[in-house]
Amino acid sequence: MIQKIDNATVREAVQQAYERCKNETGGKNADYIPYLANVPSNLFGIAACLPDGEVIAVGDTDYKFGIESVSKVPTAILAMNQYSAQEMLDKIGADATGLPFNSIMAILLENDHPSTPLVNAGAISACSMVKPVGDSDGKWKSIVGFIEGLAGSQVEVIDELYKSETATNFNNKSIAWLLKNYNRIYDDPDMSLDIYTRQCSIGVTAKQLATMAATIANGGVNPVTKQPVFKPELAPKIASLMATVGFYEHTGDWLFTTGLPAKTGVGGGIMGVVPGVMGVAAFAPPLDEAGNSVKAQKALAYVAGHLNLNIFGTTRCVMAEKEPAKA
Numbered sequence: 001m002i003q004k005i006d007n008a009t010v011r012e013a014v015q016q017a018y019e020r021c022k023n024e025t026g027g028k029n030a031d032y033i034p035y036l037a038n039v040p041s042n043l044f045g046i047a048a049c050l051p052d053g054e055v056i057a058v059g060d061t062d063y064k065f066g067i068e069s070v071s072k073v074p075t076a077i078l079a080m081n082q083y084s085a086q087e088m089l090d091k092i093g094a095d096a097t098g099l100p101f102n103s104i105m106a107i108l109l110e111n112d113h114p115s116t117p118l119v120n121a122g123a124i125s126a127c128s129m130v131k132p133v134g135d136s137d138g139k140w141k142s143i144v145g146f147i148e149g150l151a152g153s154q155v156e157v158i159d160e161l162y163k164s165e166t167a168t169n170f171n172n173k174s175i176a177w178l179l180k181n182y183n184r185i186y187d188d189p190d191m192s193l194d195i196y197t198r199q200c201s202i203g204v205t206a207k208q209l210a211t212m213a214a215t216i217a218n219g220g221v222n223p224v225t226k227q228p229v230f231k232p233e234l235a236p237k238i239a240s241l242m243a244t245v246g247f248y249e250h251t252g253d254w255l256f257t258t259g260l261p262a263k264t265g266v267g268g269g270i271m272g273v274v275p276g277v278m279g280v281a282a283f284a285p286p287l288d289e290a291g292n293s294v295k296a297q298k299a300l301a302y303v304a305g306h307l308n309l310n311i312f313g314t315t316r317c318v319m320a321e322k323e324p325a326k327a
């Protein structure tokens, strides 16, 4: 069954989700990265980006927060776009780990694969793949340019966050070198880790995350700028990776509850992709024990439930065609 919705219905759902969730107090800011502990916990915003380029936004949707693990999504697409989906599957993998994002055990258990580009190990490995290999500045330009293409606007590193993360990323250092041990890092390990740490420290707004998600939902063409950003055949590949492991060890619970392929970051952001329909995002710093924003999960679950966005549902939600303007 097809259910047509229009922009106004989405605006209403986003507003209602905001009202329902704004007083939620569960969770706690990440504190293993000192900068994140000091971000105001009451910030909260929800955004959606529709195929006609309208960006719906309620709450703190212009606040720049650390993209963190949501950055694993653009880098995975970039690596697939530069090589191929198959090569990323061969070099990194596409499996759920069922373990925390920074798990070393996951690497030991599957020592011929970092499992997926959406956990720390696979993301560091994906950063090592990004071309031009051996050229830190060139890689960084590729990654930032790609994120800006997806978001349709400029992004910058939050310097204080980058310093805070670089000073404390001992576990990630072990991961980078363990990958080297298994021949699963494709550039200098320290440089690949630095690129990963920098990309996690990029500041984004909920509006930008929603637009990035909408570009994926729209088959690689940014609905705001109308520019093609990546090969259309990669859209279902990245959506499947997000559905498989986007919430780490809580991914099954999330997918069971909402049916929405989405990816979280410890900065408090979540972006969700409704293939062929829209991108949604929410931001609120306090996290659950797996590192996923409590309030953002509730907000997106409400929007997904209310608009029938479940990709496994028997009712397919599509945007209604716009009425032609009257002469």
Ligand SMILES: NC(=O)CC[C@H](N)C(=O)O
Pocket: 067, 068, 069, 070, 101, 102, 120, 165, 172, 197, 200, 264, 265, 266, 267, 291
């Ligand atoms: N889940 C996350 O957002 C983790 C990202 C963070 N930069 C880390 O490597 O630990």
